[in-house]
Amino acid sequence: MIRVGVNGYGTIGKRVADAVAAQPDMKVVGVTKTSPDYGAEAAIQRGYDLYAAIDDRSGAFEDAGLGIAGTLGDLLDAVDVIVDCAPAGVGERNRPTYEAHGVSAIYQGGEDAALADGSFNARGSPEISDADSLRVVSCNTTGLSRLLAPLEEAYGVEKARVTLVRRGGDPSETDRGPINDVVPDPKTVPSHHGPDVNTILPDVDIDTAALKAPVTGMHTHSVNVTLDEQPTSAEVRELLRAEARLFLIPEGSGIDGAGTLKDYAADVGRPRGDLWENCIWEESIRAEGRDLYLFQNVHQEADVVPENVDAIRTLASDASREASVTRTNEALGVGLDSLLSGGGPSRDQVAADD
Amino acid sequence: MIRVGVNGYGTIGKRVADAVAAQPDMKVVGVTKTSPDYGAEAAIQRGYDLYAAIDDRSGAFEDAGLGIAGTLGDLLDAVDVIVDCAPAGVGERNRPTYEAHGVSAIYQGGEDAALADGSFNARGSPEISDADSLRVVSCNTTGLSRLLAPLEEAYGVEKARVTLVRRGGDPSETDRGPINDVVPDPKTVPSHHGPDVNTILPDVDIDTAALKAPVTGMHTHSVNVTLDEQPTSAEVRELLRAEARLFLIPEGSGIDGAGTLKDYAADVGRPRGDLWENCIWEESIRAEGRDLYLFQNVHQEADVVPENVDAIRTLASDASREASVTRTNEALGVGLDSLLSGGGPSRDQVAADD
Structure with missing residues (x-):
């Protein structure tokens, strides 16, 4: 079981958490937020352990009525892979913390390519071995x-x-x-x-x-x-x-x-x-x-989500690229299979004044 | 078990169908579409029997690769209540068909109030008995x-x-x-x-x-x-x-x-x-x-949905208004229960140039 943390439960982070939770070989240990907003509440309502991303803001969660399990450092001590879903550029600031805890890390496409050992796309990039960090491209x-x-x-x-x-x-x-x-x-x-x-x-x-x-x-x-x-x-x-x-x-x-x-x-x-x-x-x-x-x-909120799952397996398992993609697709249901034959009338309706 | 049909599987209709399917005392017999578009495909993928809303368009569904269970008349013969979710004004044209089949009908708020025996809102309107039709207000x-x-x-x-x-x-x-x-x-x-x-x-x-x-x-x-x-x-x-x-x-x-x-x-x-x-x-x-x-x-796509469910019970059961609302809310999960204490800082941030 690959133990995964998500640092930054925002637009991408919450989707990555759900996708990881759907994988039979992975477990979401916890997710972080910087402040006790509706996203933090929703994380708890969905059953994720919530951690404060910034140590000295822990009290704000309690004040707002949201219980937390600890801070980012506690989460890092309990995971094999941390998925950094912080805003662009914040991942770079987080890297020393991940390294100090000896945790493999995945960054998002808003970071510089040089931040990680390699850039990742399940369809495009070559097989990667011996990386401690990957950057899932935008x-x-x-x-x-x-x-x-x-x-x-x-x-x-x-x-x-x-x-x-x-x-x-x-x-x-x-x-x-x-x-x-x-x-x-x-x-x-x-x-x-x-x-x-x-x-x-x-x-x-x-x-x-x-x-x-x-x-x-x-x-x-x-x-x-x-x-x-x-x-x-x-x-x-x-x-x-x-x-x-x-x-x-x-x-x-x-x-x-x-x-x-x-x-x-x-x-x-x-x-x-x-x-x-x-x-x-x-x-x-x-x-x-x-x-x-x-x-x-x-879909800017969603297309990188299965790629993050495959990147996790690349860092923390021996699964081949093909095996990971198949497993990810099955667990999530990636692959829209339309019943429509595609033989219908063309609906091109270009208005004359466009 | 109240047998329900939805005539018009569009923005409201598809939500009403899902809400009815979630009720322990109701069953979705089928839904109609006028043309074989993505909504029709999705109805089938969700497991609803699909009927052609207009008799002479049945062939178009088969041509597009979508199997249908019959036409609107067939659906009306199999239900206790039809929920008309056709575009505004089309409900009026549909009424004689419903009456010819002896089926109780619910219309949406785009229709004239005079079309139905009464207008309906679970919180506002008085208890209604002996109605054959209701209009759920907009x-x-x-x-x-x-x-x-x-x-x-x-x-x-x-x-x-x-x-x-x-x-x-x-x-x-x-x-x-x-x-x-x-x-x-x-x-x-x-x-x-x-x-x-x-x-x-x-x-x-x-x-x-x-x-x-x-x-x-x-x-x-x-x-x-x-x-x-x-x-x-x-x-x-x-x-x-x-x-x-x-x-x-x-x-x-x-x-x-x-x-x-x-x-x-x-x-x-x-x-x-x-x-x-x-x-x-x-x-x-x-x-x-x-x-x-x-x-x-x-939310214009959603707030009338639990009201439609209560309107169905009003027409086709002896449940009191209160019992129906409780049942609807429980089956759907109506009632957002925030964990946030509401004591946080005000986030009013009015820009000076607004």
């Missing part, structure tokens, strides 16, 4: 790596060019922008996302340009990949359909954006309406000569 | 009735004045407005909501003014009630806290809007992140002389 990098790895293997990637229309904040983050604008962010091209993909797929030539939009649901990628070979659109669809962590949104399903995607996820019983898979509009997959085009959506 | 009317009923009972309501800032559409409705504006809708005051409250609480004097905002999460009500008596703010808080279908958002919880409210709901395990209760900001409850003020949020 939601966008995860989504791009999952897509590009099979394309590179099957057809060779000459060059990938991707525009990322990123969500402004998560649904709970009401104090972020932009509002009523689409903002180049960063204004320079390429954005950092392309180089980050190269921490996973070092040989793929990729440029990325990034915008921010006033939405909270998901990121949207407009993807162009110039391939070495010339597959048909249908062949690419079948290649991608075979990947468990890619979901091809069936034509005619009525799913037309992040709102309906998350509605569908909730309909089929996904906790929190989470989409662990890249969501690719099936009819957008279009091969023109060696140029491949498609739109995909990435 | 989400906003439900939210207002639940709030005003205890205030009227405890202190007497001289006059209620409410501004409703309504969501533009549901999360899945990407083709609605407004965008980037707050729109008086209707421009006339009072809006129809006040008179609709009077179908539940005929003696309460209430005026309402309604706006629409570019949000999808919840409706927000700014409430003023001039009472006959002069309770303290603390007394009103305790009065409202005792109501199972009112949730007082604890001070210091960090819940600051619909985004965090729905995040909290998902955190504590609510299906679809649903909030069946009115959500009232505890620190907004303020008595100034006989004037009471507060803000409340109403």
Whole structure:
């Protein structure tokens, strides 16, 4: 049984905790919070032992009526792996503490790649052994790596060019922008996302340009990949359909954006309406000569969650990559299997004044 | 066992179906859809028998790869109560069909009050007997009735004045407005909501003014009630806290809007992140002389769901109102019970430039 702690029970941390709890070979020892807010309450209500992330704030939890099991140091003494889900940059500050306790650590994609022994994506990165720490790459990098790895293997990637229309904040983050604008962010091209993909797929030539939009649901990628070979659109669809962590949104399903995607996820019983898979509009997959085009959506709160589980096994077990992915997918139910035949009418309805 | 059908497995219908399935004394015989979209697929994946709402569209379901159990007429022959969850106004067109099959019917709040034998809210409307049909009032009317009923009972309501800032559409409705504006809708005051409250609480004097905002999460009500008596703010808080279908958002919880409210709901395990209760900001409850003020949020997709369950029992059983509400609340888990003491620091953070 791999004993796991989650440092930072926020958007990613709470999902990682639930995913770890669902694994037959793992146990959640506890989770941390910096303050006694609704998330801390919910952790207790879900049955997780709660620890104060910052020693001298312990009293605030008791004052608020929430019992804690200890502080971060106590949690670190009781786990094999700590999953750092602190805000970007805080992981770096936490590293000495993890090392002092001799605990293997997983960091999130907001940290510098150099912080960990390696960057991780279950589909893209090579087998890793003898690492004490891993960095699970960001939601966008995860989504791009999952897509590009099979394309590179099957057809060779000459060059990938991707525009990322990123969500402004998560649904709970009401104090972020932009509002009523689409903002180049960063204004320079390429954005950092392309180089980050190269921490996973070092040989793929990729440029990325990034915008921010006033939405909270998901990121949207407009993807162009110039391939070495010339597959048909249908062949690419079948290649991608075979990947468990890619979901091809069936034509005619009525799913037309992040709102309906998350509605569908909730309909089929996904906790929190989470989409662990890249969501690719099936009819957008279009091969023109060696140029491949498609739109995909990435759920920024969820797609890295199964990757964190696989990263834990990489650090703390002898399971092969393939065995871990299979186990993770089965335990969580990763892999949306639509009953819709995809043969329905196209629902492209582009308004004339758009 | 009360045999229930749901005509229209959409935003409300799918939630009513799940709520009915959770009741020990009810059974979902089947649900209908007009077209084979992702909602129809999800109904099958959740184990509901699917019926075509419109006879001559049956073939479309088979073409899309979805098996159906029959058409609406077949479903009506097999149920005691049909819950009409069709879009507003379609319920009226459906009534002759229900009557031809001799089936009791429940309509939603988008229909005219005259369509049914009575309008229904479990907290507000009087005990009803010998009705063949009921209309569960709209989400906003439900939210207002639940709030005003205890205030009227405890202190007497001289006059209620409410501004409703309504969501533009549901999360899945990407083709609605407004965008980037707050729109008086209707421009006339009072809006129809006040008179609709009077179908539940005929003696309460209430005026309402309604706006629409570019949000999808919840409706927000700014409430003023001039009472006959002069309770303290603390007394009103305790009065409202005792109501199972009112949730007082604890001070210091960090819940600051619909985004965090729905995040909290998902955190504590609510299906679809649903909030069946009115959500009232505890620190907004303020008595100034006989004037009471507060803000409340109403989850337009969810708050009528337990009311539909109670309406079914009203039509098809001898259960008292109180017994039904208790049973519904227990089966669903209505009633958020926060661990937070509410004694934390106030998190009012009004930006100077707002």
